[in-house]
Amino acid sequence: xxxxxxxxxxxxxxxxxxxxxxxxxxxxxxxxxxxxxxxxxxxxxxxxxxxxxxxxxxxxxxxxxxxxxxxxxxxxxxxxxxxxxxxxxxxxxxxxxxxxxxxxxxxxxxxxxxxxxxxxxxxxxxxxxxxxxxxxxxxxxxxxxxxxxxxxxxxxxxxxxxxxxxxxxxxxxxxxxxxxxxxxxxxxxxxxxxxxxxxxxxxxxxxxxxxxxxxxxxxxxxxxxxxxxxxxxxxxxxxxxxxxxxxxxxxxxxxxxxxxxxxxxxxxxxxxxxxxxxxxxxxxxxxxxxxxxxxxxxxxxxxxxxxxxxxxxxxxxxxxxxxxxxxxxxxxxxxxxxxxxxxxxxxxxxxxxxxxxxxxxxxxxxxxxxxxxxxxxxxxxxxxxxxxxxxxxxxxxxxxxxxxxxxxxxxxxxxxxxxxxxxxxxxxxxxxxxxxxxxxxxxxxxxxxxxxxxx
Amino acid sequence: xxxxxxxxxxxxxxxxxxxxxxxxxxxxxxxxxxxxxxxxxxxxxxxxxxxxxxxxxxxxxxxxxxxxxxxxxxxxxxxxxxxxxxxxxxxxxxxxxxxxxxxxxxxxxxxxxxxxxxxxxxxxxxxxxxxxxxxxxxxxxxxxxxxxxxxxxxxxxxxxxxxxxxxxxxxxxxxxxxxxxxxxxxxxxxx
Numbered sequence: 174x175x176x177x178x179x180x181x182x183x184x185x186x187x188x189x190x191x192x193x194x195x196x197x198x199x200x201x202x203x204x205x206x207x208x209x210x211x212x213x214x215x216x217x218x219x220x221x222x223x224x225x226x227x228x229x230x231x232x233x234x235x236x237x238x239x240x241x242x243x244x245x246x247x248x249x250x251x252x253x254x255x256x257x258x259x260x261x262x263x264x265x266x267x268x269x270x271x272x273x274x275x276x277x278x279x280x281x282x283x284x285x286x287x288x289x290x291x292x293x294x295x296x297x298x299x300x301x302x303x304x305x306x307x308x309x310x311x312x313x314x315x316x317x318x319x320x321x322x323x324x325x326x327x328x329x330x331x332x333x334x335x336x337x338x339x340x341x342x343x344x345x346x347x348x349x350x351x352x353x354x355x356x357x358x359x360x361x362x363x364x365x366x367x368x369x370x371x372x373x374x375x376x377x378x379x380x381x382x383x384x385x386x387x388x389x390x391x392x393x394x395x396x397x398x399x400x401x402x403x404x405x406x407x408x409x410x411x412x413x414x415x416x417x418x419x420x421x422x423x424x425x426x427x428x429x430x431x432x433x434x435x436x437x438x439x440x441x442x443x444x445x446x447x448x449x450x451x452x453x454x455x456x457x458x459x460x461x462x463x464x465x466x467x468x469x470x471x472x473x474x475x476x477x478x479x480x481x482x483x484x485x486x487x488x489x490x491x492x493x494x495x496x497x498x499x500x501x502x503x504x505x506x507x508x509x510x511x512x513x514x515x516x517x518x519x520x521x522x523x524x525x526x527x528x529x530x531x532x533x534x535x536x537x538x539x540x541x542x543x544x545x546x547x548x549x550x551x552x553x554x555x556x557x558x559x560x561x562x563x564x565x566x567x568x569x570x571x572x573x574x575x576x577x578x579x580x581x582x583x584x585x586x587x588x589x590x591x592x593x594x595x596x597x598x599x600x601x602x603x604x605x606x607x608x609x610x611x612x613x614x615x616x617x618x619x620x621x622x623x624x625x626x627x628x
Numbered sequence: 629x630x631x632x633x634x635x636x637x638x639x640x641x642x643x644x645x646x647x648x649x650x651x652x653x654x655x656x657x658x659x660x661x662x663x664x665x666x667x668x669x670x671x672x673x674x675x676x677x678x679x680x681x682x683x684x685x686x687x688x689x690x691x692x693x694x695x696x697x698x699x700x701x702x703x704x705x706x707x708x709x710x711x712x713x714x715x716x717x718x719x720x721x722x723x724x725x726x727x728x729x730x731x732x733x734x735x736x737x738x739x740x741x742x743x744x745x746x747x748x749x750x751x752x753x754x755x756x757x758x759x760x761x762x763x764x765x766x767x768x769x770x771x772x773x774x775x776x777x778x779x780x781x782x783x784x785x786x787x788x789x790x791x792x793x794x795x796x797x798x799x800x801x802x803x804x805x806x807x808x809x810x811x812x813x814x815x816x817x818x819x
Contacts (some may be wrong), residue, residue, distance in 0.1 A: 305691070309644070318741045327769040372647060375689075377639065383695055533757055533779045538648025565648070 205268030219270035220295040227279025232303025234503040240282040241479040242455035246472030262576035289326040306502035341396040358413040358457040394502040413457035423514035445510035481608040501539040515547040517600035521589040523556035523607035529605040555585035634680035646686030676707035689722025714728030725749040746787035760799030
């Protein structure tokens with residue numbers, strides 16, 4: 174390590190300790206922010222020290238879960254520099270690389286907009302690109318712009334970097350067109366396809382000729398088996414595929430995982446088709462990183478849940494089932510999974526509009542919430558934009574007597590628990606900062622460990 | 629009564645609150661005992677004046693907007709004919725921009741509009757995002773507030789004789805400095 178990097182890393186680590194002492198949270202990005210300010214090139218140097226290189230994971234939806242699944246598959250056999258708390262901007266990447274001095278492999282989820290720079294600096298051995306959906310137009314600009322930046326990024330990737338891409342996403346599946354070797358993953362089980370494209374499906378028009386795609390199957394938003402009748406652009410051949418998918422209520426999912434190294438039946442302790450996507454992506458990346466088929470099957474089978482993503486927390490004799498919602502496509506899958514799996518009678522939905530949530534909350538009008546409204550007996554609307562959410566729910570058809578509005582999260586959580594039968598499950602659907610705040614509230618009550626202490 | 633709504637390019641111009649605007653129209657109509665009959669008018673579909681009581685056009689991401697703009701220009705005379713024949717039009721976001729003379733993109737490229745309204749839009753550098761509160765006087769002498777949400781990079785300049793939808797109390801509005809948001813035009817109010 175150069176003397177300069179050593180001094181900087183010392184200062185940055187001290188900042189993390191101070192942040193925790195001051196009770197400012199996990200201190201997960203403070204040292205990185207400091208280092209990032211002192212010397213942006215330090216990330217390059219820190220990443221270059223990793224003996225087995227790094228893998229980056231990005232997507233609009235599922236990057237935290239996918240990354241956590243890969244970590245579980247690698248299962249402690251490889252010391253990881255892994256940003257498990259989801260601090261996925263360059264400062265978070267810097268913090269993780271700083272904190273994990275003895276890591277051999279970097280496993281980093283990266284924000285979609287930050288990915289091109291992260292890729293240039295970290296020079297990953299493998300890069301997983303999951304999906305692109307409309308999300309936080311205020312922060313990222315429009316989907317097309319992001320796709321263009323990813324396209325430029327892929328064009329500049331070192332030859333040695335292995336690209337792992339979701340072939341079911343027309344934009345993402347097309348990114349590797351000019352590269353020799355790309356591992357494409359996806360789903361193949363039309364029994365689970367939507368009868369028609371959802372409202373929030375984005376890439377409906379051919380990325381090459383702009384004519385509408387024909388979807389033989391659309392699984393999640395616009396992810397599926399597509400074909401352009403005009404220019405012939407189709408889903409690429411998939412190397413890592415999930416077939417014979419079984420979804421088991423709100424509990425689990427199972428599928429036949431087909432890879433170049435053979436096939437195996439994966440039992441996932443998470444429900445929902447979108448988690449099957451996460452699992453297939455994780456399997457594809459883990460294989461590139463050297464995991465065997467058995468390790469993949471066992472790792473995915475052990476995997477519980479990532480932070481706030483289908484996480485169950487016991488509170489006051491009830492179980493909180495926490496499902497992060499942050500954009501239309503992701504929220505639609507949460508709704509679909511709840512509806513198919515059995516909607517809890519009481520739901521707490523919390524809409525915040527901080528920068529990390531997206532300040533434009535009009536996205537909630539694009540979510541297909543309606544199927545939930547006929548099923549939930551009571552919905553508590555909360556968060557800084559509780560009233561906007563309440564309006565959305567009522568205009569979607571929720572009778573007002575089944576709605577309660579409580580903007581303050583602590584009070585809303587108490588109310589939700591009160592309405593839930595002892596032993597029952599309270600469905601909690603928060604946006605990102607509302608999820609963090611709710612976790613802080615249950616942490617203060619000693620129900621769950623702070624995320625920087627979990628191992 | 630039955631209100632016949634023609635929704636222009638719903639599968640292209642559908643970003644964020646567009647479906648919300650239709651949901652609000654449904655609900656508000658229902659509260660007043662009316663029924664809303666929404667039909668899509670898309671690429672290549674003929675728009676026949678007299679077929680709709682209300683035309684709705686929303687916004688899309690840049691790519692989708694560019695895909696429909698030539699078709700909208702081809703429908704321009706039909707839209708004007710429908711409005712001259714008494715149909716109301718509600719144009720939001722990109723649709724509002726293209727109902728004017730057009731949109732000049734960031735790199736100077738032009739996307740012509742249909743020129744129903746006298747305004748034009750130029751891409752700006754900073755996106756204007758947030759809640760917006762307007763003071764409106766839709767019926768002379770009756771001041772009311774209108775709350776909504778804005779998220780746009782375009783700066784829309786109204787012609788001097790145009791009547792804005794409202795005065796900006798909080799937020800950015802059409803261009804961030806005129807103090808106006810939107811525009812309205814009605815036979816009895818038209819200047």
